[in-house]
Amino acid sequence: MELPDGITDIHVHIQPWEQLRPEVAAAMLQGREDLEEVQRFQRDPGAFAEFLDRNGVARAGLINYPAPGIMGFTQATNDFVARYRDARPDRFLAWGGMDPRLVRDSEAEMRRLLDELKLDGIKVHPPHQGFAANAYLDGMAGLRVLYAACQERGVPVMIHTGTSVFPGARSRLGEPMACDDVAVDFPELRIVLAHAGRPLWYEQAFFLARRHRHVALDLSGIPPQQLPDKLPRLDQIADKVLWGTDWPGPGVRNLRRNLEGFLALPQYSATLKRKILVDNALRLFPRS
Numbered sequence: 001m002e003l004p005d006g007i008t009d010i011h012v013h014i015q016p017w018e019q020l021r022p023e024v025a026a027a028m029l030q031g032r033e034d035l036e037e038v039q040r041f042q043r044d045p046g047a048f049a050e051f052l053d054r055n056g057v058a059r060a061g062l063i064n065y066p067a068p069g070i071m072g073f074t075q076a077t078n079d080f081v082a083r084y085r086d087a088r089p090d091r092f093l094a095w096g097g098m099d100p101r102l103v104r105d106s107e108a109e110m111r112r113l114l115d116e117l118k119l120d121g122i123k124v125h126p127p128h129q130g131f132a133a134n135a136y137l138d139g140m141a142g143l144r145v146l147y148a149a150c151q152e153r154g155v156p157v158m159i160h161t162g163t164s165v166f167p168g169a170r171s172r173l174g175e176p177m178a179c180d181d182v183a184v185d186f187p188e189l190r191i192v193l194a195h196a197g198r199p200l201w202y203e204q205a206f207f208l209a210r211r212h213r214h215v216a217l218d219l220s221g222i223p224p225q226q227l228p229d230k231l232p233r234l235d236q237i238a239d240k241v242l243w244g245t246d247w248p249g250p251g252v253r254n255l256r257r258n259l260e261g262f263l264a265l266p267q268y269s270a271t272l273k274r275k276i277l278v279d280n281a282l283r284l285f286p287r288s
Contacts, residue, residue, distance in 0.1 A: 001263045001270050003056040008281035009255065010061040010093070011158075011194060011220035011244030016080045017042050021072040023167045027250060038248045045087035052091065055255040059090075059281070061121070061244070063158075065097030067128040070168045075102055075109075082117040093120040093285055095158060099129050100142020110149040120285060121156040121192075122146060126173035127164040133173075134181035147182060151189040156284060157182075158218070159191060161205055162198040165250060176204040183212040190284065191215045192242060198222050202230045209237045216280070220244030221252065224261035228268070235272055242284070243277045 017039065020028065029035055041048040052060055064081040067073050078096035085094035096119040103109040113119050124146070126133050136144035150157050159179050163171040176197045183191055196217040197205035209215050217240065222230065234241055243262070246252045263273060 001273060003259060003263065004274055004278055006058045006278045006282070007056060007259065008059040008061070008093075008243065008278065008285070009052075009057050009245050009247070010192070010218050010242045010281055011063055012060040012247050013249055014042055014048065014060070014062040014081070014084060014092075015064050015073065016077055019072045019074060019077065021070075021167075024071050027166055030250075032248070032253075034248075034253075045084050045092065049088050049091045052255075056259060057255060059093060059285075061093040061095055061285075063095050063123055065095070065123040065125050065129065066099045066102055067125060067130075068102070069130060070128045070166060075099075078113055078117060078119065082119060085120070089288075095119065095121045095123045097123045097125070097129075098142070098146055099131075100140055100146070101131075103142070106142030106145040107149070110145060114149060114153050114155055119155070121158055122150055123158045123160070123194075125160040126178070127160060127169040127171050128166070130170060131173070133159050133178040136185075137181060147186045147189055151186045154190070156190040156192055158194050160195065161193045161201060162195040162221070163200060174201075176201050176208055179215070180208055180211070183208065183215050187212075187214070189214060192284075193217050194244070195219075195221045195246070196231060198230075206231060206233065206237070209240050216240040216242055216284070218242040218244040219262075219276070221246035221249060223251075224258055224265065227262070228265060232267075234268065234276075238272050238275050239280060239283075241276045242280050 064077040066075045081094040085092040100106045161176040162174045193205045245258050
């Protein structure tokens with residue numbers, strides 16, 4: 001199967017890398033032969049758009065979220081991604097975030113993110129931010145504000161599920177089942193479970209996508225050749241799976257090679273592949 005037109009990679013890390021903590025930067029950048037090019041893309045939306053063209057990708061979701069204690073990223077990462085997206089809104093989707101512990105007024109900050117910056121989606125990263133996806137049940141009122149604001153405005157929330165290799169990350173917080181509470185308490189909120197629980201909790205993530213009408217999975221960070229073994233029943237949730245690579249995260253070296261590896265899988269039909277690569281993202285993020 002040839003690369004179809006209109007592919008969306010929903011999960012790409014274009015971020016202000018100058019904010020990275022030294023130990024995180026060492027893990028992120030180690031061994032990359034394309035480091036100079038990747039660093040240029042972090043600064044130059046036009047150059048990155050040309051790179052996407054060469055790799056057959058029409059749109060990319062740019063993952064950003066504040067996590068100063070683990071990653072180094074501050075709330076200013078939201079302003080970065082909004083500016084970057086605004087340089088080429090036809091090519092980029094801006095994912096931002098909020099840590100309720102870092103802002104004085106969660107409601108005001110969500111208005112800023114959604115109404116002023118007009119972020120396309122909000123990212124919650126429990127292992128890096130240090131709170132569970134359902135921490136509002138334990139008193140984190142600002143997290144409830146985040147989910148409620150996104151539900152009210154129809155803005156998707158992506159929640160990291162699965163482990164993290166970065167120093168200091170709390171991988172136990174990546175267990176997907178905490179997201180069951182979120183889907184129950186915010187039934188109209190569109191939720192994307194990033195990484196589909198990789199590598200320990202695929203079955204939990206799959207269960208949640210089957211159970212809840214507005215829960216979807218993205219495939220980022222999973223080597224394509226492992227997908228038929230790890231997620232053998234994707235056809236049962238065909239309309240709720242999104243393509244993502246996690247590029248340029250550790251272990252993800254080549255956007256096009258990942259796409260070609262996925263398209264070569266004989267276990268998935270051409271119809272399923274097109275839904276994952278093109279159609280499902282267009283429903284979540286229609287072109288303006």
